[in-house]
Every structure is written in C-alpha cells, then in structure tokens.
Amino acid sequence: MATGPGHPAWRRAAGARFFCTVGRGLEPFLMREVRARLQATEVEYILGKVFFTTCSDLNMLKKLKSAERLFLLIKKQLPFNVSSVSKGKIFSEVQRLISDDPESWLNVISFWKNLLELDAKKEKLSQRDANPQKMKTGKNGTIIGTKLKIEQMQETEENRECQLEKQIKETLEQGDSLTKREKFQEEEFPNVAKAADTHNENNLTFRVSCRCSGAIAKTFTAQEIGRIVGIALMKQFGWKADLRNPTLEIFIHLSDIYSVVGIPVFRVPLASRAYIRTTGLRSTIAWAMASIAEIKDVYYVGADVSASQLLGACDNLTAAGLKDKIELLKVSVIELPLPSESVDVIISDIPFGKKFKLGKDIRSILQEMERVLHVGGTAVLLLSEAHHKHLKDCERSCIPMNSKGRHADELGIEKCVPPEENTSISKTVSSSLESNNQECLDKMPPFGSLVPMECYKVSLGKTDAFIYKYKKSHAPRL
Numbered sequence: 001m002a003t004g005p006g007h008p009a010w011r012r013a014a015g016a017r018f019f020c021t022v023g024r025g026l027e028p029f030l031m032r033e034v035r036a037r038l039q040a041t042e043v044e045y046i047l048g049k050v051f052f053t054t055c056s057d058l059n060m061l062k063k064l065k066s067a068e069r070l071f072l073l074i075k076k077q078l079p080f081n082v083s084s085v086s087k088g089k090i091f092s093e094v095q096r097l098i099s100d101d102p103e104s105w106l107n108v109i110s111f112w113k114n115l116l117e118l119d120a121k122k123e124k125l126s127q128r129d130a131n132p133q134k135m136k137t138g139k140n141g142t143i144i145g146t147k148l149k150i151e152q153m154q155e156t157e158e159n160r161e162c163q164l165e166k167q168i169k170e171t172l173e174q175g176d177s178l179t180k181r182e183k184f185q186e187e188e189f190p191n192v193a194k195a196a197d198t199h200n201e202n203n204l205t206f207r208v209s210c211r212c213s214g215a216i217a218k219t220f221t222a223q224e225i226g227r228i229v230g231i232a233l234m235k236q237f238g239w240k241a242d243l244r245n246p247t248l249e250i251f252i253h254l255s256d257i258y259s260v261v262g263i264p265v266f267r268v269p270l271a272s273r274a275y276i277r278t279t280g281l282r283s284t285i286a287w288a289m290a291s292i293a294e295i296k297d298v299y300y301v302g303a304d305v306s307a308s309q310l311l312g313a314c315d316n317l318t319a320a321g322l323k324d325k326i327e328l329l330k331v332s333v334i335e336l337p338l339p340s341e342s343v344d345v346i347i348s349d350i351p352f353g354k355k356f357k358l359g360k361d362i363r364s365i366l367q368e369m370e371r372v373l374h375v376g377g378t379a380v381l382l383l384s385e386a387h388h389k390h391l392k393d394c395e396r397s398c399i400p401m402n403s404k405g406r407h408a409d410e411l412g413i414e415k416c417v418p419p420e421e422n423t424s425i426s427k428t429v430s431s432s433l434e435s436n437n438q439e440c441l442d443k444m445p446p447f448g449s450l451v452p453m454e455c456y457k458v459s460l461g462k463t464d465a466f467i468y469k470y471k472k473s474h475a476p477r478l
Helices: 027-038 087-099 102-130 140-173 178-188 190-196 215-219 222-237 283-291 307-320 359-372 385-392 423-443
Strands: 016-021 041-046 049-054 069-077 205-212 248-254 259-264 300-304 326-330 343-349 373-384 450-459 464-472
Touching: 027 041, 027 049, 027 283, 069 102, 087 102, 087 215, 087 222, 102 222, 102 259, 205 222, 222 248, 283 343, 283 373, 283 450, 283 464, 300 307, 307 326, 343 359, 359 373, 359 385, 359 450, 373 385, 385 464
Parallel strands: 205 248, 300 326, 343 373
Antiparallel strands: 016 049, 016 069, 041 049, 069 259, 248 259, 373 464, 450 464
C-alpha cells in the first residue's frame, strides 16, 4: 500500500510528510531529534530512513544534526516483486509510480516551491532588517512621518507573510486548495505566481537519482530504472531532463523492504558542516555521541597526542567561532594532566584501525578516564569491534549492569507506524535494531566503576563501531 500526498495519512496533521536518510544505527537518534526539535508527529523508521510529519520551516529543518539528507516524500510503498514477473512488467510497474497518481506529484512540487519561496522571502526581510536604510536627518515631522511609513510597510509585509503561511497549511489540509493558493499568489506575488503554476509548467527541468539494493539490484541497474522514470516524467508532465543543473531532482530508492520516491529539500546534505575545514569523525556520529552525553554549561578541554590533529581541530574551532571557548592540550589519553574526579563528561573517539592497534591498551585508556571522572560522571566512547571484544573479555565485576533496569530501547524510542503501512516489515526492522543494541549492552561488563548504560551499533561506512555510554557509579578503591 502506497503512502503519499494524495493519501489521507499525508494530510492527517498540519504539516508536510518528510523523510531523512540516516547512517545505519543512528535512526533512534534522529527520531528523538525530530520530535524534540521539530515537534514532529507520525515518526517511524526503516533501516537507513526516518519518516515524519512537521510544519516547521526551512530554517528549523536545516538545524537537524543527525540526518544525512532531507526529502519531501512523494510516495512510499511495498517493494516490487522481481522474482515472479518479467522484466517488462517491472518496467511498467515502475512507470506507474508516476502515472497512477500524478496529482500527488504536483501537490508535493507545488508545496516544495512555496516552501522555498517563503524561505527566500523571510531571508530578504531579514537582510532588510539587518541593513536598514539611513534616514536623512531633518525636521522632526519628516522623521516621524518616514518612521510611520516604514512601520506600515513592515506591518503589511508581515501580514502578507502570515497569509502565505496560512495558504500553505490549507494546501496540506484540503485537497481542493491549489486553485485558491494560485489565485492568492497571482494577486499578492505576481513575480512568483508564474513559477508556482506547476500544472501548466513545461519549462521545469529535472534529473533522476536512483538507488537499487537487494533483489532488484541484481535484475536492473540504477541507470535503467532512472531512464524509465525519466521517460515517464517527460510523458506525464512535459518536463525536460537536465543532468547538470536541473530545477528539480527526483530521488528513488528501490529495495527488498520498500520503494521510496522524494524530492531533496536542500542541494547540500545536512551532514555537511560549513565550519568543518579539517575532516575527522563523521559529523552525524559526533553529534549522536554528544547528544547522549548530557552536556550542560561546562569548561571544555580537547586533548590529543598528535600535533596535526590539534592543528585541524584549531582550524575548525576558528571557523565555528569557538576558539575562545575550548582549550586544546597536546597530551596522552593515558596521562591526562587533570586532577582525579574533576571531569563531568568525557567524549572520545578511541583510535582504531591499521595505524592504531591498541589491543589491550584500551584498558589503560579507560582506567585514566575512570580516574578523572567524578562519581555520577558520564563517558561516551566510540569503540571499534576489536575494542569491544577486548572489553568484553575483561573480568566481570559484581556491579549490576544497570540499577534502574533501563536499556537502549526504553529511552522514548517508539515505533510509530501508521496502520495502513506494512507494519510487519517496519516492526521486523525496528525489533532487529533494538535487539542488536540490547545484546551489545548485555554482553558488556562494567569496567571498574564505569557501568555501561546505553549501546548503539553504528555504521562508519566500510566498518561498524559501537557508541557506549558509561556512568561512574562509585569512587574506585585505593
């Protein structure tokens, strides 16, 4: 069963239906973030993607930190059955992604344009407020009259902006509101009314980005699927293909679990941070670690034994405007120049790979972290599979795994799946992810006074790793 803008579920709440791509294992983090940051509803996830409904504007959507890319959802449906049908029939079914419900495509594209136009208008107003025109000094009456005129103009612009936002909401809640909005735009915004007329627009250019995985990838290439979709779009809407600089990009992912079609909201991925000049740990992983560390207003200290790493960190801090707020130290992690029990939170990407073969030295690192942490302090560590194995082999202590009995799947991460969706697939994926995280947590013994509280297995691309959150339960015995 398909879900898209033509389906009642798409308009069930005020807002639009979005989805984000996300690194494997980070789905729980993104679910929490969209609920907290965007007040999102109807939040659900499948492997590598999180779906949600929100009425947030682009400025808020840009602030998502655990997502890779953001899309407006056009269609989500069950996977194609490639085992029992011919290749020609599959091509026909792919074309039906467009031809069966063209109105849903037009609705999403119209909303996408209004979203961008409203954001551009807000940006223009913001720039005008930041650079007010200089008023000529003269008679008091002239100055007062000019101020009143400017205030009236600003009030008019604000009223128009509120009316436009109201029109966008009506588009989502009522299926017959497209004509009303177009009429409003013709009257109030003649410069953008023509661009917003999606139904009659033949000068729209597009390209198709296609990804195939699972059984369908063994039968078709992404290029074949993209070509079929492109031809269908040209026939249905009269659009023109432009692979280099299109007005619109269509994203399609076909797998054994689902078929998803959407429009990228931003050209640049959300995971790209403008202030990162020297790349290191993936930004989404770093944010996930920080999000569970419960950091408050503290004094920050960064430490590394490598001068080149510290130089890169310094460049990033300068670009982010945080150079005066974080002190960098060139020290070894096993010899920190800090008093015992003086640190509230530790976040560390423990070195691993061919260049850094720590082996059992991982224990020395944790012992030093245990020393500097105060009782009740938190350590969030990124551990390789080799680190994980070494720590599992440590002698188990008598400290309970978790005195509160809370685990990673009890942190408000709900499986919110609309009843019309294929719940068996979503529940299977959700249960598998949660059970893997719980299994990791159950197998990890405490390390001295450091008790594991949460565990998440995450993907780093070519390899996997584990995010572990530890709490220091008591002062170590001398």
